Amino acid sequence: xxxxxxxxxxxxxxxxxxxxxxxxxVYAWIVSIxxxxxxxxxxxxxxxxxxxxxxxxxxxDGNFQAWARRIATNAALDHxxxxxxxxxxxxxxxxxPVADSAVRLETRDRIRKAFYELPGKYRLVxxxxxxxxxxxxxxxxxxxxxxxxxxxxxFRAVRLLRKKLSSLGLKVNSQ
Amino acid sequence: xxxxxxxxxxxxxxxxxxxxxxxxxxxxxxWPQMLNKLNEHPAPAQNVPWFDWALAAxxxxxxxxxxxxxxxxxxxx
Numbered sequence: 487x488x489x490x491x492x493x494x495x496x497x498x499x500x501x502x503x504x505x506x507x508x509x510x511x512v513y514a515w516i517v518s519i520x521x522x523x524x525x526x527x528x529x530x531x532x533x534x535x536x537x538x539x540x541x542x543x544x545x546x547d548g549n550f551q552a553w554a555r556r557i558a559t560n561a562a563l564d565h566x567x568x569x570x571x572x573x574x575x576x577x578x579x580x581x582x583p584v585a586d587s588a589v590r591l592e593t594r595d596r597i598r599k600a601f602y603e604l605p606g607k608y609r610l611v612x613x614x615x616x617x618x619x620x621x622x623x624x625x626x627x628x629x630x631x632x633x634x635x636x637x638x639x640x641f642r643a644v645r646l647l648r649k650k651l652s653s654l655g656l657k658v659n660s661q
Numbered sequence: 662x663x664x665x666x667x668x669x670x671x672x673x674x675x676x677x678x679x680x681x682x683x684x685x686x687x688x689x690x691x692w693p694q695m696l697n698k699l700n701e702h703p704a705p706a707q708n709v710p711w712f713d714w715a716l717a718a719x720x721x722x723x724x725x726x727x728x729x730x731x732x733x734x735x736x737x738x
Contacts, residue, residue, distance in 0.1 A: 499701075505695060510687045517685045527687075530696050539704040597678035616672045618681050644671045651674075 490546040501541075505534055508551065512558050515628070518618050519562040519610060529565055533558040552627060559610070559628040566606030593656060600650035608643035615640045 489499070489584040492500035494633050512533055517526035537544075544553060577660060610629065615636070622640075626633040724731060 509691050513687045514685045518682050531698050535698050594678040614677050617679050644668050
């Protein structure tokens with residue numbers, strides 16, 4: 487019997503093998519959304535728990551990675567919806583170099599504040615589309631929504647951010 | 662709708678404040694944590710959604726209170 491078939495049948499050993507194969511990818515996806523290593527670790531475990539709980543719904547011929555990514559996105563979105571306090575980007579995260587170092591610390595703080603105040607569903611698409619540059623189709627598949635809805639949410643997120651930044655005294659392309 | 666220029670400007674601003682994460686590395690194996698979670702919250706052997714139970718209950722009640730529909734049901738099966 488194939489590994490995924492054994493997993494779907496409830497074999498814990500098969501689940502362990504799958505867990506070890508996919509934990510890094512799931513963690514990387516979640517950390518790019520929630521931007522906190524500790525929370526991402528907890529959500530990775532939560533994701534795999536949901537995966538194991540719903541193993542009967544998984545078809546062994548299906549794409550496990552896509553299925554896992556969708557469950558991970560839902561778990562991360564649940565966290566963003568319920569997290570009251572803003573999450574700061576930990577310094578130990580490997581970040582790409584910032585292009586323009588001229589942006590002042592104060593301005594960055596304002597942008598971060600506005601960003602972390604976005605509702606979860608907008609923060610999710612804004613992070614993945616604008617910061618991580620994931621394609622709209624990948625975001626749509628992971629979030630279980632249409633590409634059109636991703637575009638709409640990105641534009642709404644930009645509009646909300648512009649309003650918030652404006653109220654914080656930072657003008658973006660004022661027309 | 663917001664124009665592409667505003668979107669691009671926002672994208673640049675966001676990237677300067679919230680840098681993209683490059684190759685995040687998982688620092689430890691999470692399997693022991695996973696096992697703890699499974700021990701604390703065991704996954705059910707067969708997960709039947711609540712609406713399936715509700716549907717079965719409604720169907721059962723309909724058969725009990727309206728036995729006249731049983732022949733019609735067999736006809737359509």
